[in-house]
Amino acid sequence: MNQTENVNQVSPLSVDDLTVAYHRKPVIWDVAFDLPEGQLIGVVGPNGAGKSTLLKAIMDLIPRASGRVRVFGDTYRNNRHRVGYVPQRESVDWQFPVNALDVVTMGLYDEIGWCLPVRRKHRQRAMEALDRVGIADLAQRQISQLSGGQQQRTFLARALVQDADLYLMDEPFAAVDAATELAIVDILRELKKRKKTAVVIHHDLQTVPDYFDHVVLLNMRIVACGPVETTFTAENLNKTYGGRLTLLDEVNEAMRRRETSL
Amino acid sequence: MIFLLGDWISDWDGSINGWIVVIGCLCAASASLLGNFLVLRRMSMLGDAITHAVLPGIAAAFFISGTRNSMAMFVGAVIVGLLTAVFTEWIRSVGKVDEGASMGVVFTSLFALGLVMLVAAADHVDLDPKCVLYGAIDLTPLDTVWVRGLEIPRAAIVLSIVLVLNLAFVILFFKELKISSFDPALATTMGFSAKAMHYLLMVLVSITAVASFESVGSILVVAMFVVPAAAAYMLTDRLAVMIFFSVIIAVASASLGHIAALEVPTWFGFRSTTTAGPMAVVSGLLFLLAALFGPRYGVVVKWVRRQSLSWRILCDDIVAILYRAEERDTAMPGLAGLADELFASSLSIRSALLMLRRKGEIEGSDQPKLTPRGIDRARELVRSHRLWEQYLVVETGAETNRIHSHAERWEHFTDRPLRDELDRVTEAPDIDPHGSPIPPENKL
Numbered sequence: 001m002n003q004t005e006n007v008n009q010v011s012p013l014s015v016d017d018l019t020v021a022y023h024r025k026p027v028i029w030d031v032a033f034d035l036p037e038g039q040l041i042g043v044v045g046p047n048g049a050g051k052s053t054l055l056k057a058i059m060d061l062i063p064r065a066s067g068r069v070r071v072f073g074d075t076y077r078n079n080r081h082r083v084g085y086v087p088q089r090e091s092v093d094w095q096f097p098v099n100a101l102d103v104v105t106m107g108l109y110d111e112i113g114w115c116l117p118v119r120r121k122h123r124q125r126a127m128e129a130l131d132r133v134g135i136a137d138l139a140q141r142q143i144s145q146l147s148g149g150q151q152q153r154t155f156l157a158r159a160l161v162q163d164a165d166l167y168l169m170d171e172p173f174a175a176v177d178a179a180t181e182l183a184i185v186d187i188l189r190e191l192k193k194r195k196k197t198a199v200v201i202h203h204d205l206q207t208v209p210d211y212f213d214h215v216v217l218l219n220m221r222i223v224a225c226g227p228v229e230t231t232f233t234a235e236n237l238n239k240t241y242g243g244r245l246t247l248l249d250e251v252n253e254a255m256r257r258r259e260t261s262l
Numbered sequence: 263m264i265f266l267l268g269d270w271i272s273d274w275d276g277s278i279n280g281w282i283v284v285i286g287c288l289c290a291a292s293a294s295l296l297g298n299f300l301v302l303r304r305m306s307m308l309g310d311a312i313t314h315a316v317l318p319g320i321a322a323a324f325f326i327s328g329t330r331n332s333m334a335m336f337v338g339a340v341i342v343g344l345l346t347a348v349f350t351e352w353i354r355s356v357g358k359v360d361e362g363a364s365m366g367v368v369f370t371s372l373f374a375l376g377l378v379m380l381v382a383a384a385d386h387v388d389l390d391p392k393c394v395l396y397g398a399i400d401l402t403p404l405d406t407v408w409v410r411g412l413e414i415p416r417a418a419i420v421l422s423i424v425l426v427l428n429l430a431f432v433i434l435f436f437k438e439l440k441i442s443s444f445d446p447a448l449a450t451t452m453g454f455s456a457k458a459m460h461y462l463l464m465v466l467v468s469i470t471a472v473a474s475f476e477s478v479g480s481i482l483v484v485a486m487f488v489v490p491a492a493a494a495y496m497l498t499d500r501l502a503v504m505i506f507f508s509v510i511i512a513v514a515s516a517s518l519g520h521i522a523a524l525e526v527p528t529w530f531g532f533r534s535t536t537t538a539g540p541m542a543v544v545s546g547l548l549f550l551l552a553a554l555f556g557p558r559y560g561v562v563v564k565w566v567r568r569q570s571l572s573w574r575i576l577c578d579d580i581v582a583i584l585y586r587a588e589e590r591d592t593a594m595p596g597l598a599g600l601a602d603e604l605f606a607s608s609l610s611i612r613s614a615l616l617m618l619r620r621k622g623e624i625e626g627s628d629q630p631k632l633t634p635r636g637i638d639r640a641r642e643l644v645r646s647h648r649l650w651e652q653y654l655v656v657e658t659g660a661e662t663n664r665i666h667s668h669a670e671r672w673e674h675f676t677d678r679p680l681r682d683e684l685d686r687v688t689e690a691p692d693i694d695p696h697g698s699p700i701p702p703e704n705k706l
Contacts, residue, residue, distance in 0.1 A: 059451045085451050096302060096444045097501045106441045110452040115434045142499035158448075 010073040012037050012166045012197040013058070018067030020050070020057045024256055026220065027053045031067070033216060033225045038195040040188050042202045042212035042228075046241050049219045051201045052088065055168045059085060071166065081110060084164030086155050088171055094144045100154045101139040104129055107161035129157040134183055149180030156187060167191065167198040174203065185211055208232055279520065281403035281415050282537055286516030288421035289474045290541065293486035294512035295428045296467055298505050301491040302443045303460075307362065308347065309487040311369035312464065313471040313480045315346040317376025317394060320472065324383050332420060335472055343468025344461060346372060397479030397538045417477050424473040431466055432505065435459070440501055478538040485542040486512060493549040496556040511552075515545035575674050576614045578643055579604050581623060582673075584632050585640030589698075594629055641701045646676035648694035648701075649684040655695045656688050662695045678703075 011034040018031040028050035035041055043051050056062045058069050060076055071079040084107070104126040105118055112118060130136045133153040138146060146154065152172055159167055172184055188211065191198055199216075202208060208215060208228065215232050217223040217240040224236040300309045319342030323334040346368055353364035380394070402417040409419070432439065438459055442449035446456035467487070474483040494507035519541030527535050554561050580600060587594050597615075601608045618624045623636030632640060650669035654660040676684075681703070693699050 056447070061447055061450060080451060080453060083451070085448060087445065087447050091447060092445045093302075093304075097495065097499050097504050098440070098444060099499065102440075102501075103444070106445070106448065109437055109441055109449075109454065112437070114438065114454075116437075118437065 010037075011035055011070070012072055013199065014070040014073075015058065016068040016070075018054070018057060018069065019065040020053050020062060020067075021065045024259070026065070028057070028218070029221050031218070031222050033222055035197065035199065035216075036214060037197055038192060039197060039213040040192050040211065041197065041199045041214040041216060042208050043199060043216045043218055044202055044205065044208060044240070045218035045223075049240075051218055052170050054218065055085075055170055055199070055201065058168065059083065082165045084159040084162040084167045086159045086167065086169040086172055089148065089151055089155065089174065091170075094146075094151065096143065099140050099142055100130060100135065100146060100150075100157075101126055103143060103154050104157045104161055107158040110162070125161055126157070129161045130154070132160060133157045133187065147177070149176040152176050152180055153183060156184060160187070165196055167196065167200075169198060169200045171201045171203065173200075173207075205237070278403045279524070281418060282399055283517050283520050285402050285415065285417050285421060285477050286399060286520055286537060286541055287513045288418065288425050289477050289483070290486045290490065290512035290516040290545075291509050292421060292425040292428045292470050293474060293483055294490040294508040295425075295432050295505065296463065296470060297487040297489075297491035298432075298494070298501075298508050299439055299443055299463055300467070300487055301495060302501075305361075306488045306492075307365055308350065308464070309467055309471075310484045311350065311365045312343045312346050312467050313483050313487070315369040315372035315376075316343050316468055316471050317480070318342055318372050318379055319376075319468075320394075320475070321376050321379035321383060325379070332416075336469055339472040340465055340468045342372065343471065344464055347461060347464040393479070394475055395479050395481055396536070397475065397477050397482060399477040399537045402477055420473050421477070424470055428466055428470060431462075435462075436502070439463075478541065482538045482542045485545055486515075489542070489545040489549050490515065493545070493552040496549075496552040496559050499558070511545065511548050515548055516541050519544040573614065573617070576604065576606060576610065577618055577623075578639075578674050580611070580614055580618065580630075581632060581636050581640040582643045582647070584624070584630060585637065585644055588632065594631060596629060638704045641704055642681075643673050645701045645703065646681055646684075647673040648698060649681060649688060649691075650676070651694045651696070652688045652691045652700070653684050665695065 013035045014033070016032050019029050020027050031054060043054065045051055053062065057064045057067075058071075058076065059080075069076055072082055076083070101123065105122055107129070108118070108122045108125065112122060127136060127139060130139050133156050135146075135150050135153050135157075138150060143151065143154065152174075156172060159169070173181055176184070188198055188200070192213075200212070202211070209232060212228055214226065215228050216225045217231065217236055219240045223240045224231045297306075297309065300306050316339035319338035319340070320335050321338075322342075323338035326338075327334040349368045350361065350365045353359065353367055354361050357364060403415045405416050406413045407416050407419065408414075438449070438454045441452070442454055442456040442459040449456045449459070470487075471480065471483055474486070478486065490508040490511040491504070493511050494504045497507050498504050520537045522540040522544060523535050523537040526540070527533060552560070555563070557563060583595060583600065583603060595603065597608055597611060600606075600615075601611045604611065606614075615624065615630055618630075618636065621635075622633055623639055624630045625633050647669045650672050651662075651665045654665045654668060655662060691700055
């Protein structure tokens with residue numbers, strides 16, 4: 001009992017002073033937050049606010065200019081097996097010669113380990129995950145033959161087999177059909193029931209209060225972060241969508257000009 | 263078997279020709295194994311770049327060791343091959359140019375540097391730039407070593423080792439190659455560093471390029487990296503099958519290429535030519551065959567699929583017209599009437615009628631008339647058509663004069679479940695927006 005309380009005290013994802021820049025231009029700037037465990041967390045912000053960049057920087061996929069990331073109280077590297085990632089659908093080549101089952105099985109590669117082959121029990125588990133997202137009958141289909149919603153479900157199934165404690169999802173609701181949207185929400189709720197944490201980049205402001213418990217409002221920096229009831233307010237949304245940090249842009253522009261004009 | 267071909271090929275010297283084919287196959291198979299991943303990662307040109315850029319590495323190895331020592335050559339080539347990949351990435355990020363441009367900068371400069379070095383070294387070592395470009399596979403059987411009392415060409419031994427190496431790499435790292443090619447970000451988050459896999463692949467590409475230099479030359483090894491894999495890609499949807507096919511295609515190109523090199527020129531009264539060229543030409547031809555006759559993406563299959571669909575639609579249209587004529591009790595349209603109404607040639611109408619008659623859906627030759635079976639087919643179509651019209655008016659508020667063309671298209675793709683759904687949504691109407699009755703569903 002004591003031990004579980006201890007675990008609960010550690011935030012699944014804690015970010016401090018995180019800054020990421022492309023060509024000296026900051027994409028996210030001085031981002032800091034602690035997320036509660038076992039909640040569904042929406043990350044909301046305008047285009048170019050740095051939402052995907054935030055997720056990628058957390059997983060060390062892109063270099064960060066400064067900052068500290070703690071996943072369950074340790075570095076991402078040490079705890080990566082506890083994190084499941086659902087990339088944007090456009091990030092992969094859907095013409096690749098694999099079927100849906102192959103893609104889901106990839107979620108188990110970490111567990112299988114270097115150089116060892118995929119065995120029947122792994123395929124079995126991948127099949128169960130496909131069944132859970134409702135497309136078990138499409139397991140043998142080449143992935144370009146799947147609809148957008150089915151592709152997204154495949155990605156979700158792949159994250160599910162990873163059986164992580166923290167899920168990072170990059171726009172799973174983008175351009176999916178209504179049935180898939182419902183299926184995803186269903187799975188998110190089930191994850192929550194099992195005390196998992198999901199951080200989901202989301203675009204549709206209207207559904208935020210329905211889908212999420214907690215919200216991170218992001219526009220280069222954190223505008224607000226907290227429970228939906230208190231944080232997802234008109235005032236905070238205005239601040240988030242009401243333009244970027246123009247002065248910050250200006251000073252960075254000045255720095256760049258100075259550097260390039262020499 | 264290869265050694266027996268001499269019976270029907272004029273220029274055949276059993277052992278020499280046998281070895282040429284073996285060496286060609288070994289080289290083609292090793293290159294094509296790796297080529298699959300170059301093609302799938304959309305970096306076929308990096309293979310090209312590396313095969314050219316390793317030249318200064320080889321030349322430097324000559325300078326330093328003073329011999330055509332294989333080990334020194336491999337080390338030099340691998341270093342320069344990796345540098346090519348690193349430089350390409352670096353120029354792309356620093357110079358803000360696309361990958362193609364930065365590759366163009368790197369490999370041409372390195373290749374030119376290598377040529378200069380070779381020319382300078384020509385006095386000391388026996389190496390010909392031409393041989394690097396085009397290879398001299400036909401001479402490889404002459405350079406032999408003795409292994410356990412067997413006289414084996416050196417190239418065959420080197421390439422066998424490379425083939426085993428590549429095969430082991432692809433089999434052992436199959437899973438890792440698959441995930442890091444398909445989804446590098448996910449691979450990296452799982453600890454299978456996509457970058458590490460990339461450079462490991464580049465090391466093997468460099469080694470394969472050097473080993474193949476002597477036999478097929480640097481230009482043709484590019485063909486073996488890219489063409490068999492690209493052809494295999496057209497034939498299957500499974501990665502393992504694709505790799506298997508690419509090796510088969512590579513081996514076929516090498517063997518057929520050598521036979522072609524001996525035979526084809528004699529048809530035109532020339533002497534047989536060097537083998538490397540025909541190998542690449544044959545692989546190109548095999549690619550063409552795959553592109554034409556591939557089971558899913560092939561040009562022919564696509565054409566047949568389109569044709570059979572348009573036939574089905576024409577037949578659909580004919581039975582629907584006959585059904586409507588019967589419904590309105592007007593005169594049955596004849597051949598000319600049908601051709602007129604469907605904007606089709608009388609030949610295609612005639613063939614469509616023949617097909618329908620074979621299926622027992624119409625009867626009568628001059629004056630086609632629907633059989634009960636034909637009526638069933640037509641009723642389904644007309645029902646779909648009119649339900650769609652009703653749906654468009656009810657659900658989208660479309661005007662009645664604009665709905666026909668949509669329904670005309672969709673009726674061919676509407677099956678029973680979809681029809682039932684339409685029926686439910688439009689609350690089971692009896693007549694369509696134009697006032698025509700909507701026929702009931704066929705009894706099973």
